[in-house]
Amino acid sequence: MVLETHDVVKRFSGLVAVNEVSLHVAEGEIVGLIGPNGAGKTTLLNAIAGLAPPTSGRVVFLGKETTGFPPEKMCHMGLSRTFQIPRPFPKMTALENVLTAAVFGKKERGGGGAKTDPWRASRELLEFVEFPVSADILSENLNTVQLKRLDLARALASSPRLLLLDELAAGLTEGELKDIIRIIFKIRDRGISILMVEHIMQLIMSLCERLVVIQFGTKIAEGPTQDVARDPKVAEAYLGSSH
Ligand SMILES: Nc1ncnc2c1ncn2[C@@H]1O[C@H](COP(=O)(O)OP(=O)(O)OP(=O)(O)O)[C@@H](O)[C@H]1O
Numbered sequence: 001m002v003l004e005t006h007d008v009v010k011r012f013s014g015l016v017a018v019n020e021v022s023l024h025v026a027e028g029e030i031v032g033l034i035g036p037n038g039a040g041k042t043t044l045l046n047a048i049a050g051l052a053p054p055t056s057g058r059v060v061f062l063g064k065e066t067t068g069f070p071p072e073k074m075c076h077m078g079l080s081r082t083f084q085i086p087r088p089f090p091k092m093t094a095l096e097n098v099l100t101a102a103v104f105g106k107k108e109r110g111g112g113g114a115k116t117d118p119w120r121a122s123r124e125l126l127e128f129v130e131f132p133v134s135a136d137i138l139s140e141n142l143n144t145v146q147l148k149r150l151d152l153a154r155a156l157a158s159s160p161r162l163l164l165l166d167e168l169a170a171g172l173t174e175g176e177l178k179d180i181i182r183i184i185f186k187i188r189d190r191g192i193s194i195l196m197v198e199h200i201m202q203l204i205m206s207l208c209e210r211l212v213v214i215q216f217g218t219k220i221a222e223g224p225t226q227d228v229a230r231d232p233k234v235a236e237a238y239l240g241s242s243h
């Protein structure tokens, strides 16, 4: 198993944002983590990635207990994530941002044996994610869609085993959705497992073999995508929200 969470709880003073959520991601899987706005999806990703450690419960990554490990350590172990709101270094070019992640992201694992030129590897990653503008553009000049694509290249630069995606496709046009679906499959074909938070049904239905649904921090459904999509509890959770 690449990732397991066991009864993960995250409390913010009075609020239980994540309530005893257990889930798993197997090798090579693309799992969708869905639920209405405010359900606790980003909070759960943060608990897994070490950005805001769980109040209780356990996180097991690649068979090792990693509960409360800081994000740098998780990154070095092979866990990467994209952000709902990407914040690259604004005064660096797109290429320099990816390079920074390539240089600092994979210390302990050495990153694939033969000495690869990090500049070349970073350029190739921008090509791999089909970055739509020049690699030499200053990051402060990128629009939301370009920022998300850069963030994806940045996340891949540390050669992860597991990638957590937080609403990577928000704001994309129909054509861009097709592109991102293709790119996510390419990532999985590189042997990277994926846990993705997403609201866009088209994307979820095309990409995810399995879904975990949370509402008010609690898991309400889990299983093969087609089954979960037909579950009346899930429709109800969405109808009762702003979606
Ligand atoms: N740092 C924090 N301090 C206090 N409350 C927080 C904090 N972060 C999140 N919350 C609260 O926890 C709950 C879950 O938020 P979270 O951002 O995880 O939801 P989400 O499922 O990612 O929603 P969305 O789909 O809108 O991104 C919300 O009620 C939110 O207000």
Ligand SMILES: [Mg+2]
Binding pocket: 041, 042, 043, 084
């Ligand atoms: Mg969120």
